[in-house]
Amino acid sequence: MKTWRARHLIIGSGVAGLTAALTLAEAGEEVLVLTKDRLHVATSAYAQGGIAAVWDEADSPTDHARDTLVAGAGLCDPRAVDLLVREGPDAVRTMIAWGACFDREGDRLLLTREGGHRHWRILHAHGDATGRELERALCERVRTEARIRVIEGFLAADLLTTPTRVAGVWGWQSGEAEPVQVVAERTLLASGGLAALFRDTTNPAVTTGDGIVMAWAAGATVADLEFVQFHPTGLVIPGEPRYLLTEALRGEGALLVTRAGERFMPRYHPLAELAPRDIVARAELLEMQRTGDPFVLLDARHLGAEFLRRRFPGLEELLARFSLSLARDLIPVAPAAHYTIGGVLTDLDGRATRPGLYAAGEVACTGVHGANRLASNSLLECLVFGRRAARAMREDAVEPIDSELELASPPLSWEGEAVATDLDLTELLARHLGVFRTGPGLATAVAQLAPALRQIPRPATDLTPARVTARSRRAAAALVARFAEARRESRGAHFREDFPAPDPAWQFRQGLTGDALERLPGDVA
Ligand SMILES: Cc1cc2nc3c(=O)[nH]c(=O)nc-3n(C[C@H](O)[C@H](O)[C@H](O)COP(=O)(O)OP(=O)(O)OC[C@H]3O[C@@H](n4cnc5c(N)ncnc54)[C@H](O)[C@@H]3O)c2cc1C
Known part of the structure; x- marks a missing residue:
């Protein structure tokens, strides 16, 4: 079997993996990034609504932490939440310095609100294409960074281990029958979640939980995997994937109704359409059971054609493919698997429980989301903890890989x-x-x-x-x-x-x- 060597190995090229790669490269380190598909193919590029960060003077890290803890339903790690909200704004500023363009009016970045947030704190890009913009900026920068080598189309199969540590990964480069082993001093899993396992999912096909399984099989601890978040507004078009209709639509005032036109969310929760996602998803399914319909309807018509076109241009374009428009039509929606709250257990610096192994982003379980993720906190987690993991990889003293013969x-x-x-x-x-x-x-x-x-x-x-x-x-x-x-x-x-x-x-x-x-x-x- 061919053997490659790397000092820092990163598996996955979403926002978490590329943030870590750039952080390491800027500190003078050489990095190898392996990714299953093309560089830009990641759930990250699908993120619509935005990224939560304390930006407005009326807001505070304390309030952002409180909202995160409330959503997390008693299971957040308060230390991880504290780091997320305090380091978030600086991590966003780094993204801006790396070339990400958020929507603005003059000098002022525009903010919106989403369910569970008591303040306007969601930054967004191109209206409803925040993830695509972050991924674009990161990919462009990675491509020009000489210290980062990217191998596209590499399927990581399993971690290499010695009795004392994780020592890299083996897998296949696409088109090659013979596998390759990549012996690495430090390995970061940034391979996303597992929501693509579900039939009704908002995720792209690449998120099948590979990193979680690899880490578990290598003896690392995985945690909180019972918590899979279902998003209430996946688009229901027979034969099509459940494209996401961002929560920001409800944040801006869109309503949920039955086919008979009855608004039902006020019967389920005082926050109505802005109740936590799990409550909205359950209410929808109960209404679907009651009415016998395979969907409920999202009504944004009252927000006005001009506003909807400006604020949600990507969604209007998507819906036009099915002869639908937010401005004109009631849109059929139902819950879809969306986000993996659990994953590879890490400490506050991305270290997994086996030496040599790190995890960041959706594959990781830092404890920031508790039992339920607050909307738009996950891109923030990728930035904050991607950066922290990179710093730990650089600073940690690692044992030498002691079983060269075994690995050969x-x-x-x-x-x-x-x-x-x-x-x-x-x-x-x-x-x-x-x-x-x-x-x-x-x-x-x-x-x-x-x-x-x-x-x-x-x-x-x-x-x-x-x-x-x-x-x-x-x-x-x-x-x-x-x-x-x-x-x-x-x-x-x-x-x-x-x-x-x-x-x-x-x-x-x-x-x-x-x-x-x-x-x-x-x-x-
Ligand atoms: C439709 C949608 C909308 C969303 N909107 C928002 C939002 O508005 N705000 C927000 O904060 N969050 C949002 N999220 C969640 C957020 O996008 C993700 O949690 C986040 O982008 C995950 O980033 P990541 O870097 O951890 O992983 P990903 O972006 O999923 O990247 C994983 C990478 O790992 C690679 N990979 C996987 N397995 C292997 C393997 N075996 N070998 C090699 N490579 C592998 C993949 O190819 C990919 O490059 C949304 C999610 C979806 C699906």
């Missing part, structure tokens, strides 16, 4: 036992791990998916990209099932019909290392 031979990999086919897997996820969960449904999911977590050793050279991808999808789903079945309460994004209320006895986070699911030590708030 082809690495050992694993396959889980066959469970469902991919088609069955999406069905299983929809039925048992969606917005509404039940004890028997979760037990079924755990039982059916458990074989996917049995690690059957295989020489890496026996595997193919297709087999590794199928393995990772099933193992990622199995991890979610394991966490969700264990949590016998409803909290944040995790709702169980058999335990429909939060239980104070469950105010703790769960972590899984190998086969041991445990209560995590540390403060929650």
Whole structure:
């Protein structure tokens, strides 16, 4: 097997990975970035609404922290939240210095509001294309940075490990049958979440939980995976993906109604359409059940054609493809899997629980989101914790890779036992791990998916990209099932019909290392 070497290895080219790469390069370090598809292909480029940061004089880090903690439903790590809100504005200023252009009026950056935020603190770009703008600016800068080498079309399969540490990754470069092992002093996972496993998802196909599975298989702790956020407004067009209609629409005053024209959210929550996402998603499904319709309707017509065209140009363009317009039509929407709150457990500097391994962005679990993510906090997390992880990678003393000989031979990999086919897997996820969960449904999911977590050793050279991808999808789903079945309460994004209320006895986070699911030590708030 071919061997490459790197001092700093980054897997993934979304906002978290590229922020870390640029931070390292600017500090004089050489970096290798591996990414599954083209450089710009990432969930990050799909982000619409914006990025939350304390920008207005009337706002404060204390208020931003309070809103984040309220959304997190008692499970946020308060130290991580404090870093997020205090370092956020500076991280945004760095993005601006790196070339990102946010919407402005004269010298003033424009701010909007989204559900759960008590202040106007969401910066946005091109109206509704914030992620695309951040990704554009980062990719352009990375391409001109001589210290960063990018390999596109590289599927990372598994981490390389020695008895004491993580030592890189192995995988395939597209078009090459022979795998490559990349021996690295420090490896950062920035590979995004797992929401693309679900049939109804707002995510691009690349987010299948690979990094979470790789870290777990290498013995690192993963945490909070029962919390998958469903977004209430995925566009429902038969045969099309659930494109996201940003929450900023409701922030600007759009309403949710049934086909009969009845506005229903005030019956469910005092904040009506701006209630937390999990509450809106559940209300929609209950209304869909009551009316028998496969969607509810988003009504933004009263906001006016001129405003909608200026503020949401990307959405108007998308909807025009289906002969729809926000200004003219009621838009069919339903919940869709959107964001992975849990992931690879890290400390406040992106260190995973195995030496040599780091994680940042959606793949990581820093504890900032608790049981439910506050809108627009995730891009901010990518910037703040991508930067912190890069600094730790640079500063940490690492043990030398002591098993050069072991690594010189082809690495050992694993396959889980066959469970469902991919088609069955999406069905299983929809039925048992969606917005509404039940004890028997979760037990079924755990039982059916458990074989996917049995690690059957295989020489890496026996595997193919297709087999590794199928393995990772099933193992990622199995991890979610394991966490969700264990949590016998409803909290944040995790709702169980058999335990429909939060239980104070469950105010703790769960972590899984190998086969041991445990209560995590540390403060929650
Ligand atoms: C439609 C939509 C709208 C959103 N809107 C907002 C918003 O307005 N504000 C906000 O804060 N958040 C928003 N989010 C969430 C936010 O976009 C993501 O949480 C964030 O961009 C994640 O960035 P990341 O860098 O961690 O990962 P990603 O951007 O997902 O990047 C992951 C990278 O890893 C690569 N990768 C994955 N697996 C492998 C592998 N095995 N080998 C090699 N490479 C691999 C992928 O190709 C990709 O390059 C939105 C999400 C969606 C889907």
